[in-house]
Amino acid sequence: MGQGLSCGERLENGLFRAVQNGDLELVETMVKADPTILQQTTPRSRMSALHIAAAYGQIEILSLLLDRSMNPDVLNRNKQTPLMLATMNGKISCVQRLIEAGANILMFDSLNRRTCLHYAAYYGHSDCLEAIISAAHSAPVAATWGFIRYVNIRDGRGATPLHIAARRRQPQCIQILLANGALVCALTCAYGYPGSSPLHLAARSGSLECVRELLAWGAERLQVDSAGRIPYTVAMKRKNRACAALLNPSAAEPLVWPSKLKFINELNQEAKALLERALVEANMEREKAILKENSYSPPCPLQSDADLDDAESEECDLELCCICFEQACTLEVHPCGHQMCAHCTLALCCYKKPNSSSNCPTAPLCPFCRSSITQLLVARIKVTDNAESEINSSKLRRSRKSNFSEGSSSFKSLSALGSFGKIGGHSTGRFPVECDEEVDKSF
Numbered sequence: 001m002g003q004g005l006s007c008g009e010r011l012e013n014g015l016f017r018a019v020q021n022g023d024l025e026l027v028e029t030m031v032k033a034d035p036t037i038l039q040q041t042t043p044r045s046r047m048s049a050l051h052i053a054a055a056y057g058q059i060e061i062l063s064l065l066l067d068r069s070m071n072p073d074v075l076n077r078n079k080q081t082p083l084m085l086a087t088m089n090g091k092i093s094c095v096q097r098l099i100e101a102g103a104n105i106l107m108f109d110s111l112n113r114r115t116c117l118h119y120a121a122y123y124g125h126s127d128c129l130e131a132i133i134s135a136a137h138s139a140p141v142a143a144t145w146g147f148i149r150y151v152n153i154r155d156g157r158g159a160t161p162l163h164i165a166a167r168r169r170q171p172q173c174i175q176i177l178l179a180n181g182a183l184v185c186a187l188t189c190a191y192g193y194p195g196s197s198p199l200h201l202a203a204r205s206g207s208l209e210c211v212r213e214l215l216a217w218g219a220e221r222l223q224v225d226s227a228g229r230i231p232y233t234v235a236m237k238r239k240n241r242a243c244a245a246l247l248n249p250s251a252a253e254p255l256v257w258p259s260k261l262k263f264i265n266e267l268n269q270e271a272k273a274l275l276e277r278a279l280v281e282a283n284m285e286r287e288k289a290i291l292k293e294n295s296y297s298p299p300c301p302l303q304s305d306a307d308l309d310d311a312e313s314e315e316c317d318l319e320l321c322c323i324c325f326e327q328a329c330t331l332e333v334h335p336c337g338h339q340m341c342a343h344c345t346l347a348l349c350c351y352k353k354p355n356s357s358s359n360c361p362t363a364p365l366c367p368f369c370r371s372s373i374t375q376l377l378v379a380r381i382k383v384t385d386n387a388e389s390e391i392n393s394s395k396l397r398r399s400r401k402s403n404f405s406e407g408s409s410s411f412k413s414l415s416a417l418g419s420f421g422k423i424g425g426h427s428t429g430r431f432p433v434e435c436d437e438e439v440d441k442s443f
Contacts, residue, residue, distance in 0.1 A: 013040060013042070014026075014030065015027065015030055015037055015040065015049055016042060016047075016049060016052055018030065019049045019052045019053050019056070019058060019061050020052055020056050020058075022056070022058045022060070022061065024060050024061055024064065027049075027061050027064065028064065031064075031068065035068070038065065038068065038070055041076070044077070045076050045077050045078075046075075046076045046077040047076045048070075048074045048076070048082075049061075049065060049070075050062065050065050050066075050070050050071075050072070050074055050082045051074070051076055051080075051082050051085055053065060053082070053094070054082035054083070054085045054086035054089075054091060054094045054098065055082075055085040055086065055088070055089050055091070056089075056091075057086070057089065057091035057093065057094055058094075059091075059093045059094055059097060062082075062094050062097055062098070063097055066097065066098075066101045072098050072101045072102055072103040072104075073103055073104050073107060078109050078110050078111050079107075079108070079109045079110040080109045080111075081103060081104070081107050081116070082094075082098055082103070083095065083098045083099070083103040083104075083105065083107075083116045084107070084109060084114075084115075084116045084119055086098060086128075087116045087119045087120050087123075087125060087128045087132070088119050088122075088123055089123075090123065090125040090127075090128060091128075092125070092127045092128055092131065095116075095128045095131050095132070096131055099131065099132070099135045105117065105132055105135055105136060105139055105141060105150075106139075106141050106145065106150070106153075108155075112155050112156050112157060113155050113156030114155045114156070115153060115155075116128075116132055117129070117132050117133070117136075117150070117151075117153060117161050118153075118155050118159070118161050118164055120132055120161070120173070121161035121162070121164045121165040121168070121170060121173045121177065122164050122165075122168055122170075123168075124165075124168065124170040124172070124173055126170075126172040126173050126176055129161075129173050129176055129177070130176055133151065133176065133180050136150050136151070147180075147181070148181040151177065151180050151181050151182050152181070152182060152183050152186060154189075155191070157188065157189060157190040157191040158187075158188045158189025158190055158191055159188050159189075159191035159192075160182065160183070160186050160198075161173070161177055161182065162174065162177045162178070162182040162183070162184070162186065162198045163186070163188055163191055163192070163196070163198050163201055164191075165177060165198075165210075166198040166199070166201040166202040166205065166207075166210050166214065167191075167192060167201040167202075167204065167205050168205070169202075169205045169206075169207040169209075169210055170210070171207065171209035171210050171213050174198070174210055174213045174214065175213055178213065178214075178217045184197075184198060184199075184214060184217045184218055184219045185197050185198075185199075185218075185219060185220050185223055186198070187223075187225075188201075192204065193225050193226065193227065193229075193234075194225065194226040195224070195225035195226035195227075196225045197219065197220070197223045197225070197231070198214055198219065199211065199214045199215070199219040199220070199221070199223065199231045199247070200223070200225055200229070200231050200234050202214055202231070202243070203231040203232070203234040203235035203238070203240060203243050203244070203247055204234050204235070204238055204240075205240075206235070206238060206240035206242075206243055207243070208242055208243055208246070208287075211231075211243050211246055211247065212246070212254075212280075212283060212284075212287065215246065215254045215256075215283070216254055216255070216256060216257055216279060216280070216283055217256065217257055218256045218257070219231075221247055221249055221253075222249060230247075230249070231247045232244055232247040232248050232249060235247055242291060245290050245291055245293075246287060246290055246291075248290075251290050252286055252289075252290065254283045254286055255279055255282050255283055255286075255346070257276070257279055258346075258349045261349060261363060261364075262363075263363075263373060263374055263375050263376055264349060264376075266375070267376060268377070268378070270378050271331060271376050271377060271378050274330050274331060274342040274378070275331075275342055275345065275346050275349075275376075277342065278342040278343045278345075278346045279346055281343070282343070282346070319339075320341075321339075321340050321341035321343075321344055322340075322368075323340055323341070323344040323367065324341060324343065324344055326341075327341030327342070327343055327344070328341060329341055329379050330342050330378065330379050331345045331376050331377070331378065331379055332376070332377050332378070332379040332380070333345075333366050333373050333375075333376065334373070334374055334375035334376070334377060335371070335374060335375070336366050336368070336369050336371045338366050338367075338368040338369065339379045340367075345376065348364045348367060348373075349364050349373075
């Protein structure tokens with residue numbers, strides 16, 4: 001049944017069978033005949049009808065039960081809420097409905113002291129993860145715990161949702177968590193090996209996608225766990241040699257997302273997407289070179305030259321960046337209004353990972369007029385039909401060359417040319433539950 005509940009406990013009660021099967025009319029009839037029936041629970045796991053509706057994604061029945069003033073935070077034997085079960089099983093509509101009904105996103109279960117946020121990261125349900133994080137912005141949790149503290153909430157073994165996502169090979173969840181303030185170098189207590197960072201756990205799991213996401217957000221390759229091991233050592237011990245090649249301290253450092261810069265944190269979604277893609281392409285080129293030196297092939301094929309040529313032929317003839325003369329101008333620097341491609345803009349703002357003791361990098365200057373950069377916007381340019389248009393991030397002129405340097409903010413620093421390919425897709429595969437953890441999803 002995959003992510004569904006197991007049949008460890010039979011649903012002898014007619015109400016529970018009707019809820020599981022989505023028989024709305026029968027449930028309505030039974031509740032009208034005897035409203036107290038909603039207080040019944042399964043004998044072994046103490047699951048309520050609301051738990052079962054949430055776990056099986058029966059949104060109409062779940063809404064009916066909530067409209068009947070049923071407590072959205074009712075607990076089963078393991079102190080799991082319906083929201084936790086809906087999250088475990090990836091039932092996004094039920095997750096959203098429960099949150100709307102006031103379900104508490106800060107409830108802990110009694111198995112591993114995990115919240116619904118931990119379970120979203122564990123099972124890789126990125127849509128559920130985003131819904132819970134979005135709720136945390138406005139929920140009482142944000143006012144009491146604080147949003148950042150909630151995103152970095154620890155379970156009973158000292159693991160944050162980011163630790164769990166890294167060990168469970170969930171790159172999409174890692175990306176969402178990091179973009180919302182997850183601490184990339186937080187250390188565990190008893191989860192995994194004591195003192196493990198998310199990068200240690202990604203190295204252990206052997207996920208190149210997770211490793212590259214963590215490195216791009218500043219994960220420290222020289223961070224040691226309680227045994228004094230760096231992530232490279234963990235990857236080698238687990239025979240994850242491709243990950244080890246990227247984690248080798250002697251390999252070139254990746255470019256790191258410049259999150260410390262104020263105007264980067266204020267980017268709109270389209271401008272952010274342009275820069276994120278440029279960052280991924282730069283680090284993919286670095287990855288290709290490292291894996292080639294170590295006789296490994298990239299896990300995901302990069303876009304072929306033929307595909308690039310076809311893509312370029314379909315693009316309109318946009319104005320080229322005056323720095324690299326290869327990419328289309330897609331971003332506009334404010335307040336001066338000068339335009340550059342995303343790759344050259346990123347080269348201006350980004351940096352090779354500094355020492356953890358270093359201060360915030362100096363804000364860059366416009367390479368054309370040397371004025372301070374206070375904002376980046378998607379460029380508005382003139383295309384061949386002379387009509388002014390805003391660049392769509394999905395319609396860019398792709399090029400095999402771009403500019404990246406050691407992170408200097410001068411025009412001179414934009415002289416080094418490199419080649420770029422297309423990022424591979426994220427894996428959405430499922431993996432078996434870890435043998436050292438008990439996760440109860442049964443009745």
